[in-house]
Amino acid sequence: MKKEDLRIVYMGTPDFAVESLRALVEGGYRVVGVVTRSDKPMGRHMSELQASPVKQYAVSQHIPVLQPEKLKDEDFLSSLRDLRADLQIVVAFRMLPEVVWNMPRLGTFNLHASLLPQYRGAAPINWAVIHGETETGATTFFLTHEIDTGKIILQKRIPIADTDNAGMVHDALMEMGGRLVVETVDLLLAGKADAIPQEEFYSNPEELKPAPKIFKDTCRISWARPTKQIYDFIRGLSPYPAAWTELINPEGKRVVLKIYESEKRIGEHAFETGTIHTDKKSYLDIAVPDGFVRLKTLQPAGKKRMNVTDFLNGNKSVDNCRVE
Secondary structure, three states: OOOOOOEEEEEEOOHHHHHHHHHHHHOOOEEEEEEOOOOEEEOOOOOEEEOOHHHHHHHHOOOOEEOOOOOOOHHHHHHHHHOOOOEEEEEOOOOOOHHHHOOOOOOEEEEEOOOOOOOEOOOHHHHHHHOOOOEEEEEEEEOOOOOOOOOEEEEEEEEOOOOOOHHHHHHHHHHHHHHHHHHHHHHHHHOOOOOEOHHHHOOOHHHOOEOOOOOOHHHEOOOOOOHHHHHHHHHHOOOOOOEEEEEEOOOOOEEEEEEEEEEEEEOOOOOOOOEEEEOOOOOEEEEEOOEEEEEEEEEEOOOOOEEHHHHHHOOOOHHHOEEO
């Protein structure tokens, strides 16, 4: 079968998923339909509806779009069957029921932003950076009953620099993921996709690092950790959803600070963890057990993101505060 004859249904929602869809369309593959989330209410009065990035691209390419509320809804399943897909591709979408992923004759494969079986879950990019990994990658695998556990088709690796944040890694994987999706489709067309069970990539389940969904409480900085761990934690949550802490003045008033960028300054000192050291002009250091974390870019609650110099210009008494 030629790629122009292979009927593909694509499923995804955010910007990360647009690149792979674009790679298929611009590569001449036949995408007969797109499945994405419902339009979201936006605006001050929640009166405007905003389409997902994937829907916006699909509409621009005149590709039919399905937006089911429930993936087991009979009307949706009937519409999906009518597309007569030979293959379904999933990138950054919801967990599919078997009635959906088992529908096409060639099955359904997913692009996951990690080197599976490591970092199964909703936030693989964030957790790889948080844990200080020096490389990550993307994996295509066939969907099965358990999330992120199906047989691996292809993997590609990229390095993570010590100065990379999650946003930088996201963008690198997004671009590379588009190429990986196309290569995977080509293997399936050629009948050369020798998928490998994930169990062959590890001997002990305890070796596996999970990538669970990140909530607000997950993002709170623990200043009792070593400098390197805090530094990795901050860049692993930057630019979104952002690590945060509370700035506390001598009267006990608390202000939430989001931290987007920092430096690690390892060295011995006798200061209490969480105390602030600053020249009130150019630097703001937080004492931690094995050194200092120097804040570079931050955002006080209710204000815009700013560099530390601008923050210090408006907060001359910050040296009397502490973080917690």
